[in-house]
Amino acid sequence: xxxxxxxxxxxxxxxxxxxxxxxxxxxxxxxxxxxxxxxxxxxxxxxxxxxxxxxxxxxxxxxxxxxxxxxxxxxxxxxxxxxxxxxxxxxxxxxxxxxxxxxxxxxxxxxxxxxxxxxxxxxxxxxxxxxxxxxxxxxxxxxxxxxxxxxxxxxxxxxxxxxxxxxxxxxxxxxxxxxxxxxxxxxxxxxxxxxxxxxxxxxxxxxxxxxxxxxxxxxxxxxxxxxxxxxxxxxxxxxxxxxxxxxxxxxxxxxxxxxxxxxxxxxxxxxxxxxx
Numbered sequence: 001x002x003x004x005x006x007x008x009x010x011x012x013x014x015x016x017x018x019x020x021x022x023x024x025x026x027x028x029x030x031x032x033x034x035x036x037x038x039x040x041x042x043x044x045x046x047x048x049x050x051x052x053x054x055x056x057x058x059x060x061x062x063x064x065x066x067x068x069x070x071x072x073x074x075x076x077x078x079x080x081x082x083x084x085x086x087x088x089x090x091x092x093x094x095x096x097x098x099x100x101x102x103x104x105x106x107x108x109x110x111x112x113x114x115x116x117x118x119x120x121x122x123x124x125x126x127x128x129x130x131x132x133x134x135x136x137x138x139x140x141x142x143x144x145x146x147x148x149x150x151x152x153x154x155x156x157x158x159x160x161x162x163x164x165x166x167x168x169x170x171x172x173x174x175x176x177x178x179x180x181x182x183x184x185x186x187x188x189x190x191x192x193x194x195x196x197x198x199x200x201x202x203x204x205x206x207x208x209x210x211x212x213x214x215x216x217x218x219x220x221x222x223x224x225x226x227x228x229x230x231x232x233x234x235x236x237x238x239x240x241x242x243x244x245x246x247x248x249x250x251x252x253x254x255x256x257x258x259x260x261x262x263x264x265x266x267x268x269x270x271x272x273x274x275x276x
Contacts, residue, residue, distance in 0.1 A: 065231030148220035
């Protein structure tokens with residue numbers, strides 16, 4: 001080292017208290033303070049207005065609605081995942097006809113509101129009762145619960161198909177070439193090499209889609225399905241107490257938080273080999 005060179009010791013990072021108080025930081029502090037004040041006010045209102053009689057009377061209905069919501073979401077996610085497989089492959093197909101059909105399906109069901117789809121199924125298909133009876137499907141489409149399940153399934157299938165397609169295409173082409181060089185059958189290579197890597201990539205988007213579906217499932221209450229929101233509407237119509245909706249919000253938040261923690265655990269388990 002020459003005499004002209006001077007070693008400068010690394011400087012410690014400035015503490016938060018030493019940073020200048022800018023307008024953005026002040027706005028941030030005010031926003032956080034407002035949110036804290038709002039949360040405290042809501043808690044105080046719930047505590048002060050707590051009515052044990054109402055909770056005892058409508059609590060079982062809320063539990064029933066919660067179980068109905070969980071059942072609807074779980075079944076629609078599973079059947080949507082099954083339906084998304086052929087849709088994703090059709091979207092990646094070189095056959096223009098299959099690709100075009102899958103593209104139209106995804107475009108329509110991702111581009112229109114779930115509520116509109118639900119109305120078209122529940123009210124629209126009722127106009128075709130003779131045809132549905134002739135093919136033995138009227139028993140399904142006359143029930144609001146099945147119509148809600150069907151609408152949620154075909155809606156989430158469109159989103160899951162795009163998630164799966166993007167995840168599969170994100171796997172490097174070299175993985176396909178390496179499997180082919182080993183003489184592996186295309187199906188075996190896809191099932192044991194490509195799909196596991198794709199599902200890790202798709203894990204977070206799948207979690208987001210399920211969360212959106214949990215919140216979107218509240219629309220089935222409009223067609224008289226007594227899910228969590230349906231039971232909440234019933235309780236409010238009898239009590240006219242705003243806290244009935246606050247209880248529902250807390251239960252929805254609890255479902256989302258439980259799913260988030262479960263998804264974090266699943267992701268940690270599946271990606272633990274990447275952290276070594």
